[in-house]
Amino acid sequence: MPVAPLDKQELIQSDRQLAMVLDLNKCIGCQTCTMACKLLWTRYEGMEYMYWNNVETHPGRGYPKDWQRRGGGFREGRPVKGDLPGLDDYGRAWEYDYQGVLFEGRSPNIQPDEDEPRWGPNWEEDQGAGFYPNSFYFYFPRLCNHCSRPACVLACPRNALYKRKEDGSVVLNEERCHGYRFCIEACPYDKIYWNAVRKISQKCIFCYPRVEQGIPQACAAQCVGRIRFVGFLDDPEGPVYKLVEKWKVALPLHPEFETEPNVFYIPPLSPPRYHEDGTVSDEPRVPIGYLLWLFGPRVREALDTLKRELEKVQNGGRSELMELLEARSYRDLFKLDKSPNPRFNEYACASCGVAQSCTSPLKSRLAGTATASSLRVLNGSRTSSGTRTPT
Amino acid sequence: MPRIRKAAVEKETLLDPRAGVWREADAVKLPLQPTPVAMQPSDYIRETYEQGAVGAVQELEVRVLHNGSEIFFRLEWPDPTRDVDVSEAHRFADGVAVMFPFGEDAPLVTMGSPAQPVNQWHWRADLEKPYNLTTAGLGTTYRTPESFVEAKAVWEGGRWAVVLARPLQTPDPDNHVPFTPGGTVKAAFCVWEGSHQERAGLKSYSPTWTEFTLEA
Numbered sequence: 039m040p041v042a043p044l045d046k047q048e049l050i051q052s053d054r055q056l057a058m059v060l061d062l063n064k065c066i067g068c069q070t071c072t073m074a075c076k077l078l079w080t081r082y083e084g085m086e087y088m089y090w091n092n093v094e095t096h097p098g099r100g101y102p103k104d105w106q107r108r109g110g111g112f113r114e115g116r117p118v119k120g121d122l123p124g125l126d127d128y129g130r131a132w133e134y135d136y137q138g139v140l141f142e143g144r145s146p147n148i149q150p151d152e153d154e155p156r157w158g159p160n161w162e163e164d165q166g167a168g169f170y171p172n173s174f175y176f177y178f179p180r181l182c183n184h185c186s187r188p189a190c191v192l193a194c195p196r197n198a199l200y201k202r203k204e205d206g207s208v209v210l211n212e213e214r215c216h217g218y219r220f221c222i223e224a225c226p227y228d229k230i231y232w233n234a235v236r237k238i239s240q241k242c243i244f245c246y247p248r249v250e251q252g253i254p255q256a257c258a259a260q261c262v263g264r265i266r267f268v269g270f271l272d273d274p275e276g277p278v279y280k281l282v283e284k285w286k287v288a289l290p291l292h293p294e295f296e297t298e299p300n301v302f303y304i305p306p307l308s309p310p311r312y313h314e315d316g317t318v319s320d321e322p323r324v325p326i327g328y329l330l331w332l333f334g335p336r337v338r339e340a341l342d343t344l345k346r347e348l349e350k351v352q353n354g355g356r357s358e359l360m361e362l363l364e365a366r367s368y369r370d371l372f373k374l375d376k377s378p379n380p381r382f383n384e385y386a387c388a389s390c391g392v393a394q395s396c397t398s399p400l401k402s403r404l405a406g407t408a409t410a411s412s413l414r415v416l417n418g419s420r421t422s423s424g425t426r427t428p429t
Numbered sequence: 430m431p432r433i434r435k436a437a438v439e440k441e442t443l444l445d446p447r448a449g450v451w452r453e454a455d456a457v458k459l460p461l462q463p464t465p466v467a468m469q470p471s472d473y474i475r476e477t478y479e480q481g482a483v484g485a486v487q488e489l490e491v492r493v494l495h496n497g498s499e500i501f502f503r504l505e506w507p508d509p510t511r512d513v514d515v516s517e518a519h520r521f522a523d524g525v526a527v528m529f530p531f532g533e534d535a536p537l538v539t540m541g542s543p544a545q546p547v548n549q550w551h552w553r554a555d556l557e558k559p560y561n562l563t564t565a566g567l568g569t570t571y572r573t574p575e576s577f578v579e580a581k582a583v584w585e586g587g588r589w590a591v592v593l594a595r596p597l598q599t600p601d602p603d604n605h606v607p608f609t610p611g612g613t614v615k616a617a618f619c620v621w622e623g624s625h626q627e628r629a630g631l632k633s634y635s636p637t638w639t640e641f642t643l644e645a
Contacts, residue, residue, distance in 0.1 A: 046471075119477035122519035122626075193473035195568055195629050216570070218629040222518055224473050232518035237555070 049199070050191050052206035055271045056244065057300040058258060059281045059288040060179055061363055063307055064265040067177035069093050069160065071257035078256045079243070084235030087128045089159050090242035091257045096178040097328060098162040102127040102228050111189050111226030111295030120223035129157030174323045176306045181257060182229040182242035183291065183299030184208045193224035206300065207244035215239055226295040254372045264365040269373040271300065276373035277362060285359045287340045289333040304363070305329050305337050307344055431455040433493040433500065433614060433643045443494060443501045444581045446590035451503050454492035461487050461620060461633035468538070469630050470568035484633035485622035493614070493641055495597065500608050502527055502593045504618065511584040512623030513554040521623040522555035525591055528617045529606040537617050537638055540564040548606040550578045550593050554623065559593060563604050567630065573604045611645040
């Protein structure tokens with residue numbers, strides 16, 4: 039029999055909030071986060087075009103195309119109509135004509151074997167804006183913001199979405215979802231995807247099965263640039279609290295959408311612009327106007343703090359903020375519980391998601407104190423999350 | 430009161446919307462109206478959809494027959510677009526549903542209440558089988574694991590004709606309203622126009638119950 043509807047306020051409340059900070063100054067656009075997520079969660083039928091995590095080049099139109107101008111979120115507290123992107127807005131996946139080129143001499147170049155592709159998840163890589171010598175761009179990794187005022191949860195007529203009590207991750211109950219797609223419309227970040235095979239919507243789950251085992255999200259754990267910090271917002275010892283609350287250098291993306299994101303970005307510093315005569319100006323290469331558009335007015339203060347602390351170190355001083363951002367140790371990046379997590383030494387191995395069958399000689403070195411039992415824990419968590427089996 | 434006549438015809442024939450036997454059934458023409466947007470179960474839908482934007486289909490023709498073991502609803506309505514493709518997020522399928530009260534006084538517009546639940550059969554053009562649902566008020570729709578409902582649909586000349594069939598009795602009367610020859614059948618109807626992005630509570634519906642006599 040049917041279940042009584044839950045109060046929306048009940049659905050969006052959580053006891054604690056897990057959050058992530060991404061330092062845009064360190065992102066090299068390698069897409070390792072994208073692939074870590076893709077291999078772990080979205081490699082099944084109907085999910086081909088889904089990138090729960092993607093890295094865009096900004097300025098740019100992004101993925102899906104023009105997501106920043108497609109509506110959703112709130113304005114002065116009221117919901118804003120959003121639209122539903124089509125496959126052309128994501129770009130249709132293509133195969134390359136290897137057979138024709140390698141075995142049938144059809145063309146000297148490997149090319150898409152069907153229609154000319156017109157868009158894709160990283161279509162505008164390194165394109166950016168401006169003209170030499172003042173052209174600029176930066177990489178922008180994006181995932182679900184696990185908002186404190188999640189437009190998707192509030193839009194769903196089925197109450198299929200909710201925030202997890204224990205960590206505030208926004209998750210979608212696939213059994214309650216009837217594929218109505220109001221959540222996709224309502225998310226101003228366009229981070230919910232339509233699975234046309236299963237006829238349900240799907241989204242980032244903040245890797246909660248990993249987090250429950252004391253292991254950071256795959257996108258964060260795999261990041262070679264060490265740009266991602268993970269911790270609870272109420273944990274003053276954690277890196278996220280320090281960057282968001284204490285130093286105030288990490289800001290939500292498009293705060294004007296009013297969804298109160300829990301993924302925060304450290305805005306990019308940039309070298310100075312050149313005047314026409316070749317002399318150096320006082321203006322940063324990345325125009326402040328662009329950063330104001332992305333992060334709102336608090337970006338000025340964040341950039342000032344970053345510059346001030348950077349100068350301190352350049353002049354031979356010390357800075358807690360700069361040492362945190364350097365992230366010499368992985369331990370500085372992640373703090374999932376209030377007490378130190380004994381599995382921290384193991385996550386480097388665990389993060390690859392193929393822990394059991396991995397034969398890399400690095401495994402034992404990276405894994406440190408990893409034991410057979412801890413690997414069993416990992417495999418257990420993966421089995422319980424669905425149809426997944428170790429590769 | 431329109432009759433549900435008994436036709437001594439096998440299921441496969443009655444399931445066919447084009448079968449000649451349907452000419453023998455009483456035809457009921459029902460005016461449909463848009464569902465009230467103000468009653469939709471989320472702020473987002475209430476505030477971002479305009480009343481005039483939903484409820485594209487304005488009439489439905491209903492014919493009902495039974496053959497002693499199954500009951501058949503033939504539903505026909507005008508729809509210039511055949512929407513069966515949901516391969517992209519902005520594509521929605523056409524659909525139709527029949528709703529039955531479990532008790533006498535179930536409220537129609539709220540799709541039942543906790544004390545007066547209702548039962549629906551939901552056919553959608555992109556699905557192989559219709560769903561059976563139970564609902565106890567807006568936002569509580571529940572798809573039962575077993576459906577027992579079968580359907581055949583034809584779209585031609587800008588009209589859908591869909592036959593929905595189910596055994597008069599099922600092993601699970603708590604989730605599937607039972608029908609007894611000699612008794613009455615109370616039903617309400619709704620239609621979704623996919624190309625108008627109609628789905629969930631955004632649709633057109635018959636605002637009153639229609640009561641049929643089920644011939645013995």
